[in-house]
Amino acid sequence: GENVEQHPSTLSVQEGDSAVIKCTYSDSASNYFPWYKQELGKGPQLIIDIRSNVGEKKDQRIAVTLNKTAKHFSLHITETQPEDSAVYFCAAKATAGGTSYGKLTFGQGTILTVHP
């Protein structure tokens, strides 16, 4: 099945700095890669996703890049703010075939702390 590795496990930045979280996956059939933000005591919320037919996607201060050859994807947050502090999860899914077909496999999460 699919295996997703996420790094770093914790990340501390100053307000206004950029934050980068990286994930690697094992199943070459994976073609859908969402990112979730989870605040304390709440359910994960989808913040951005990317499909394998594009290499980069942006939404205001958030961007995701995908390198299918190397099987890794990254989340980039620019101009970080204290409210960006949360746990971030990456995930991978094969939407057609592959050993992980139909199932989202999650990374272990990154605790991001943005200091004012």
Next chain:
Amino acid sequence: SQTIHQWPATLVQPVGSPLSLECTVEGTSNPNLYWYRQAAGRGLQLLFYSVGIGQISSEVPQNLSASRPQDRQFILSSKKLLLSDSGFYLCAWSTGTPQETQYFGPGTRLLVL
């Protein structure tokens, strides 16, 4: 718009007692439904998923079971809770096409004492 509800929000139960957690989705039909468990605020473990009424797939052997009595209702149950069942239980839904995105509910925090 679609919304997903879970209750209760928190639950404290003694070891050996039964469990019933409920999840309902509004604003969509024939959703795929999922139960996840999250321990210690990290890592999401898929427990069950359902593609339709009465259709349940179990991902890991455990002390829990799931049922889907109605199209937009998903229930997680146990006959006798164990200490190891403590955790944060999340329900999620997605549309029934292969490229669906999963959306999570607010979660239920379960503490077994």
